[in-house]
Structure formats: C-alpha cells, structure tokens
Amino acid sequence: MQRLMDEDERQALAAEIAALDDALHTARAITQDAEHCAATALPRPDIPELVAALELAETRARIAHAAHDEAVRRRNRLTALVQDVSDAPDTWRPVREELELTAGLAHFVEGKSPDNALQMRLSAYVPAHRLTPVVAAANERLARMSDQRYSLEHTGKRGAGETRGGLSLLVRDDWSGEARDPATLSGGETFVVSLAPALGLADVITREAGGADLDTLFVDEGFGSLDADTLDDVMDTLDGLRDGGRVVGVVSHVAEMQTRIPSQLRVTKGRDGSRVSVSVG
16 A cells, blocks of 8 residues: 655655655765875775874884973973072172182282282291390300301392291391302301301300200311311310310311310210210310
C-alpha cells in the first residue's frame, strides 16, 4: 500500500538532497584540486617513523626547556652577584682605608716608606739617639790613639752592606778633610776605630750609672795589625784605663805584647791538651 508524502516531509527530503548535493560538490572541488591531486600521488607516509620523530622532538623540547630554566636561574644568580660586587667597594671601604693606613705606618716604621728619608727603622731611632754621646766619648779616645787624625761621625744614611739607616758611622780623616766608610780602613785603622766606640760606651755607662765603674774590660785581638807608633798610642790609652784599679785584659798572640804587659795568663798547646800558666811581672 502506497502513501503519498505530505508537504513537510517532502520539503525536508528536498533540503537533505540539496545539502548532499552541496557536500558532493565541495568534495569534488577538493579532490579535483591540482594541489590535492599532487598530494594523492605522493607515497603513503610512514606513520610509525613520524610518531618516533614526534617523540624525539618532544624529548628535545623538554631538554631545551630545562636548559632554558637553568640559564634563567644562572642569569638571576649572576645578576645578584654583580650587585654584590658593585656594593662591595662601599662595604669594604672603611676596612681598606684602615688597611692602607696600617700598612703605610708599618712601612714607615720599618724604614721602607718614601716618606722615611733616612730609611731608618723605629727600632733604630732610639739607639741612634743614644749613639750620639757614645760617639762624642769615642772621639775623645780616638783622638789620642790616632794622633788627632781620625774622628767618628754619626750618620743617618745607610752604610756599606746595610739596608736601613740610623746606626751608621763615618770616619773623618782630618789629614785629608774627607769622611769615608769604615770598610775602607786598613786593618790597623779598623782596630783603633773599633776600639774607640767600645771605650766611649764604657765612659758613657760610667757617667750615666751614677759614677759606677766598669771594673773589668777585655780587648780581643787586632794588635798585630798596628804599626809601632799606633801600638804605643793604643797601649798608652789602655794603661790610662787601668788608673783607679780597673782591670784591662788584652787577648793577643803578638810577641811584643809580652814585653809590654807584666801580668800574663799564657795558654800553651800540647799533645795532651792546652796548659795555662800565670806570669806576674
């Protein structure tokens, strides 16, 4: 039994047919497009290979993302360090200024500063001041022992072989009018010039100790380098030191001294050792 469609059904069916015609027209337009026709001619893609490439790309993307995060962290840390370095000079300026002051003072005290014209240590300053009266007393002795030829001069300059000044002595030769380093003296001159400060020191100690005497004084060697006239002057000086009961001992191997010194302690070497004998003139 057949039934005729009513008007609504007929219009719905017509609309469906029209829609299908449009879809068919669109599909044909796509499939007949030259670009799509060329694509359909290409080999079928390897889906597993493309999936593997995608997974590799995703792994690399994660690694790159982690590297980016690490780079950002380091950049932030470096930014903070740069700020710390920029602030450090202001933070440490008081300490640096104190260090510079302390180091400058230390160099000055050590005689290493350009401001220390004499290159004199502080530890040498007081002895240098105390050396002045010793030099004056030594010159009184030296004048008699050198026939008024030599005198000592205290200088703040550095002497031969010295790295700091303050305690150096020069020997003034009144015959030539020149002052020279003691290192240029002959053996006999060196002995006399060395003996004079020792005697001058003894004189100063005697004066500054309330008149207390140095009762015993020993002079060791050096007489063999003296000529006859100088030896006479030195012995006269040593004889003068014995005034008032002072004991002056002379250590020497010079034969002439045996006739000049009455009281002697003689040390004689032997196979069995050394022997000491006493000779009182």
